[in-house]
Amino acid sequence: MSVCIAVTNQKGGVGKTTTTVSLGASLAARGLRVLIVDADPQANATSALGVKGRDEAGLYAALIEEEPLERSVEPTATANLWIVPTTPALAGAEVELVTVMAREFRMKRALESLRTQYDVILMDCPPSLGLLTVNALAAADEVIIPVQAEYFALEGLGHLSRTVEMIRRNLNPQLAIRGVLLTMYDSRTNLAREVEQEVRTHFPATFRTVIPRSVRLAEAPSHGEPITAYDPSSTGAKAYEELANELIERLRER
Amino acid sequence: MSVCIAVTNQKGGVGKTTTTVSLGASLAARGLRVLIVDADPQANATSALGVKGRDEAGLYAALIEEEPLERSVEPTATANLWIVPTTPALAGAEVELVTVMAREFRMKRALESLRTQYDVILMDCPPSLGLLTVNALAAADEVIIPVQAEYFALEGLGHLSRTVEMIRRNLNPQLAIRGVLLTMYDSRTNLAREVEQEVRTHFPATFRTVIPRSVRLAEAPSHGEPITAYDPSSTGAKAYEELANELIERLRER
Numbered sequence: 001m002s003v004c005i006a007v008t009n010q011k012g013g014v015g016k017t018t019t020t021v022s023l024g025a026s027l028a029a030r031g032l033r034v035l036i037v038d039a040d041p042q043a044n045a046t047s048a049l050g051v052k053g054r055d056e057a058g059l060y061a062a063l064i065e066e067e068p069l070e071r072s073v074e075p076t077a078t079a080n081l082w083i084v085p086t087t088p089a090l091a092g093a094e095v096e097l098v099t100v101m102a103r104e105f106r107m108k109r110a111l112e113s114l115r116t117q118y119d120v121i122l123m124d125c126p127p128s129l130g131l132l133t134v135n136a137l138a139a140a141d142e143v144i145i146p147v148q149a150e151y152f153a154l155e156g157l158g159h160l161s162r163t164v165e166m167i168r169r170n171l172n173p174q175l176a177i178r179g180v181l182l183t184m185y186d187s188r189t190n191l192a193r194e195v196e197q198e199v200r201t202h203f204p205a206t207f208r209t210v211i212p213r214s215v216r217l218a219e220a221p222s223h224g225e226p227i228t229a230y231d232p233s234s235t236g237a238k239a240y241e242e243l244a245n246e247l248i249e250r251l252r253e254r
Numbered sequence: 255m256s257v258c259i260a261v262t263n264q265k266g267g268v269g270k271t272t273t274t275v276s277l278g279a280s281l282a283a284r285g286l287r288v289l290i291v292d293a294d295p296q297a298n299a300t301s302a303l304g305v306k307g308r309d310e311a312g313l314y315a316a317l318i319e320e321e322p323l324e325r326s327v328e329p330t331a332t333a334n335l336w337i338v339p340t341t342p343a344l345a346g347a348e349v350e351l352v353t354v355m356a357r358e359f360r361m362k363r364a365l366e367s368l369r370t371q372y373d374v375i376l377m378d379c380p381p382s383l384g385l386l387t388v389n390a391l392a393a394a395d396e397v398i399i400p401v402q403a404e405y406f407a408l409e410g411l412g413h414l415s416r417t418v419e420m421i422r423r424n425l426n427p428q429l430a431i432r433g434v435l436l437t438m439y440d441s442r443t444n445l446a447r448e449v450e451q452e453v454r455t456h457f458p459a460t461f462r463t464v465i466p467r468s469v470r471l472a473e474a475p476s477h478g479e480p481i482t483a484y485d486p487s488s489t490g491a492k493a494y495e496e497l498a499n500e501l502i503e504r505l506r507e508r
C-alpha cells in the first residue's frame with residue numbers, strides 16, 4: 001500500500017493540521033511507515049511534532065529549486081513517523097510558482113522518489129486554494145476534508161468540491177475525495193447535529209468516525225507531541241485511532 | 255472620526271469574520287456609520303449579513319478593473335451598517351494582482367472616495383498574508399488581530415507582527431496595531447489562561463475585553479444576522495458591545 005493523501009479545506013481553523021498530525025501518528029502506531037509533508041507556510045505541523053524547519057531545505061527548496069526532497073525528510077519522536085518540515089519562507093513559493101513552468105506539478109515530481117519508501121504520505125495544506133494547495137491536490141491520490149460542524153465550514157464545502165473536480169479534470173484524473181471528516185464536534189449543540197445532517201446528506205463519503213471537541217487535542221501542540229504521545233487515553237486520541245482504522249478499511253476496499 | 259481598520263490574522267479560524275461582523279454591528283448600534291469590506295474570497299462576512307455578492311461587481315472589479323467602489327456598497331438589515339460584498343471570484347485577484355502596477359495600493363485607492371462617508375471602515379481579511387491582506391494593510395489606519403486562546407494562534411503572532419512592521423516601513427507609515435483581541439475564550443481551561451498571559455506580556459495593546467466561546471455566535475451566521483439582531487442578550491453580543499465601547503475610547507485618545 002502506498003497512498004498519498006491531501007488534507008485540505010480553504011476554511012480556516014477546521015482541524016487540518018490536527019488531523020494530519022493525529023491521524024499520521026495513529027497510522028504509525030499501527031506499524032505503517034508514514035510521511036507528513038507540511039505544505040502550509042504557518043508550519044504548524046512542523047512545530048506540533050517538535051521539529052524545527054530550516055529555510056534553505058524543505059519544501060520551498062524542492063518546489064522552487066528542484067532540490068531532491070529526500071534530504072529534507074526528518075524523523076520525529078514517534079516511531080514510523082517522518083516529516084518534511086517547513087518554515088514561513090514557503091509563503092514565497094505561492095507567488096514565485098505563478099510564473100514557473102509546470103507549476104502545478106512541482107510537488108508531484110518532488111514526491112515521486114519518496115512514494116515507495118512510505119505506506120502513507122499525508123500533506124497538510126494551508127487555508128486557501130492557492131498554488132500550494134493546487135500542488136498538493138495534483139500530487140495526491142485522494143483527499144480528506146476536515147469540516148468543523150459549524151455554518152461557515154459547511155458553506156465552503158460546495159466551492160471546495162467543485163475545485164477538486166476541476167483538478168481531477170485538468171491535472172489529476174485519479175484524484176478522489178476519500179472522505180469528509182467532522183471535527184470539533186460538540187454533541188450538546190443543535191448546530192453540530194444540523195451541520196452533520198447536511199454534510200452526510202450532500203457528502204455520502206463522510207467518515208463514520210466523528211472527532212469530538214477535546215481540549216487535550218489543543219494542548220498537545222504546545223508540548224511538541226502528537227495526541228498519541230501526549231494523552232493516549234483522551235477522547236481525542238481514541239477518535240483518531242478509530243479514524244485510522246476506518247481509513248485502513250477503506251483503503252483495503254479500493 | 256473616520257478610521258479604516260483591517261481585521262487580520264493568517265491563522266485560520268480565529269474569529270476574524272465574527273469580529274468584523276459583530277463589532278461592526280455593535281458600532282452601528284451606537285449610531286456610527288459603519289462600512290464592512292469583505293476582502294476574503296470565502297465571502298463569509300457577506301453571507302453572515304444575509305447579503306448576496308455579485309461576481310461582476312464588488313471588490314474584484316475595483317481591484318482589477320478599477321471600477322469605483324461606491325457602486326458596490328449594499329445596505330444590510332442593520333441600521334447604519336453597509337457592506338461591500340464579495341464572491342469566491344475574488345480569489346482570482348490574488349494571482350492577477352501579482353503583475354499589476356502599484357498592486358499593493360489598489361484597495362487604498364478604491365476606498366479613498368468612500369472614507370468621508372463612513373465613521374468606521376472594517377476590512378475582513380482571508381487567512382493568509384497574500385496580496386489581498388497586503389492591500390488591506392496598506393489601506394488601513396490600524397489593525398485588529400483576533401487570536402484564539404490556543405497554541406497555534408499564539409505561534410503565528412510573531413510572524414504577523416513582523417509583517418505589519420514591514421508594511422509600515424515600506425507601504426504605510428502610519429499603520430498601527432490597535433489591539434490584539436482574545437476570542438473563543440474558555441476560562442475553564444488552563445490553556446486559555448496560559449495563552450492570555452503570553453499574549454498580554456508580548457502585546458501590551460491587547461484589548462481588556464475578551465470574547466468568550468458562545469455557541470450563539472456560531473449560530474448567528476446561518477440566520478444571516480449579526481449577533482446584535484440574532485441574540486442581543488447573549489454573552490457574545492455583550493462582549494462585542496463592550497469591545498465597541500473600548501475601541502471608541504481608544505480612538506478618542508488618538
Ligand SMILES: Nc1ncnc2c1ncn2[C@@H]1O[C@H](COP(=O)(O)OP(=O)(O)OP(=O)(O)O)[C@@H](O)[C@H]1O
Binds near residue numbers: 213
Ligand atoms: N477536536 C478538537 N478539539 C479541540 N480543539 C481542537 C480540535 N481540533 C483542533 N483543535 C484546535 O483548534 C484550532 C484549529 O485547529 P487546526 O489548527 O488544526 O486547524 P487548521 O484547519 O489546520 O487551521 P489553519 O486553517 O490555520 O491551517 C487549533 O488551536 C487546534 O489545536
Ligand SMILES: Nc1ncnc2c1ncn2[C@@H]1O[C@H](COP(=O)(O)OP(=O)(O)OP(=O)(O)O)[C@@H](O)[C@H]1O
Binds near residue numbers: 150152466
Ligand atoms: N466567540 C465564539 N464562540 C463560539 N464560536 C465562535 C466564536 N467566534 C467565532 N466562532 C465560530 O468559530 C468559527 C471560526 O470563526 P470565524 O469564521 O469568524 O474565523 P475566521 O478567522 O474568520 O476564519 P477564516 O480564517 O476561515 O477566515 C466559525 O464557525 C464561527 O462561527
Ligand SMILES: [Mg+2]
Binds near residue numbers: 018
Ligand atoms: Mg493548519
Ligand SMILES: [Mg+2]
Binds near residue numbers: 270271272298378379
Ligand atoms: Mg473569516
